[in-house]
Amino acid sequence: MNDTALILKTGLRHLLRMRITLIILISVSLMCVAGLTMAIIFLQIAPLVRTDTPDLQTLELYLSLIVFTSCLIGAGVNLNSFAFQNLTREKSRGNIEALLATPLTIRAIWAGKSLAIFIPGLVLGEVFALITLLAINFIYFIPTLGFLINPWIILSGFAAVPLIYLCLSLLVYLIGLTGNPATGNIIAQIFLPFYASLMINLAAHNILDAGSWSFTLANFGTATIITLFIFLLQPGLKREKVILST
């Protein structure tokens, strides 16, 4: 088995055994997604659908925002709760030091551990996004307007946001490994709410159409910028630096 896959598998197994943390995580994410979705539905979508000629573009915009934020919330809550907690514990209990003394490469450890944080959030975010997308369509759109979706909504919600989240997981873990895990956590805690509100505001003020290519491109661009940060910081990923930061 590939080294990264081995670390990933063990990391996932370890995380999934923290049942209480998982239940709290899923509950909090669910409440956030449900609250936001219902607010948009009752305040914006439902009144629009009831009109004689619903504006499809505006409905697509709201649908896109719901999918985008559902995915971001699911992924973000997971990153904020698990990355810091997990990395702090593993550094202080010697798990990381023990792995560094094995033949594993430091990059395999970093990638495996980051993916172990990323995958549960990805699944959670995508499941929330998919459920809200299908639920809104079945309840509001299919009876009168048909299935409402466009490829940019799919790309933004199911490709660009996961990519941002993957890059952020790698960045947060990289910073946490080579320095203080709290620093990585602060970045995630500031970035995700800031990014979500920025994109929602840009869409709400018609600067970026959330159901268009520009919104998708902006998300891919953000992922590219985070990737550049990773490339800049990656040369510092050395065994010695990790050990001395513990």
Added chain:
Amino acid sequence: MNPVIKIENVRKILGKREVLKEISFAIEKGDIFGYLGPNGAGKTTTIRIILGLLTADSGRVTVLGEDINSRETRRKIGFALFPDGLYDNMTGEENLMFYARIYRVPAPSKRIDESLQVVGLQDRAADRAGTYSKGMRQRLALARALVHQPEVLILDEPTAGIDPSGQIEIRQILLDIASREKKTIFLSSHNLDEVQRICNRIGLIDRGEIKLYGDLEELRQKMGSGKILIKTGSNLPVSLLEELKTVPVFGFAEAAEDRLIFSPRPGVEVSDLVSFLTARGIRIEGATRQEASLEEIYSTILKEAEPK
């Protein structure tokens, strides 16, 4: 024969502090090497350099004649560090399986059973590591170190924080491993009694310098602080006591009733003292040499090293 671990003029500066000051020593195949020193002496830094976790600023470290940073060399080393780095949510067996896969151990289940048997944890293999006592955790860490059948074991404080019966168990396991599996063991410890019981060679580090290094028995003799006790059976004349003081090599220390105590310089044998006394008409009832204990050697060296 090439040493298993060879450290040559290794220097390490962390921050502004010179943690290791060009230290050198070698560990031969089959040695149980005890690495002693007070807190902050540089023991953990040395271990981390041997394991390739830290890089020496100058000097050279080889394990089994090879550079430590090669993956192949890492495969030949087993380690148990402090803290142990076990996964509490995983069972003992799962912890070992994880490491067996990292080291690509063929037929890992069989090897895991063998390792658990060596440390006597077969019955608790299916329990989560988080439920283990401190001593059991340390034994599991030892099993993890053994799972890929390494040639060298590097152990950082293997009995730290463990109750006396647990310490005895771990010492016994280490002796078994050394004798049965012919492993070379490097262990750092604060516990002088432990080192004295199981190690054949020692290194004493203080403030980043190796103060003492070599075969434990040889060191005991070389240190020359072993006392010689002579029982005379009668009180000795004051003139004789004065005469003894004029022979510095005898290191006459004190006279208590019918007993004479000497701290002789290296090379002085019990027979030399007995001859000296019998030549002066003193009847000797018994004479014994008390070799310096490791504790005496340790405290002597550290006292000498204290800044005046």
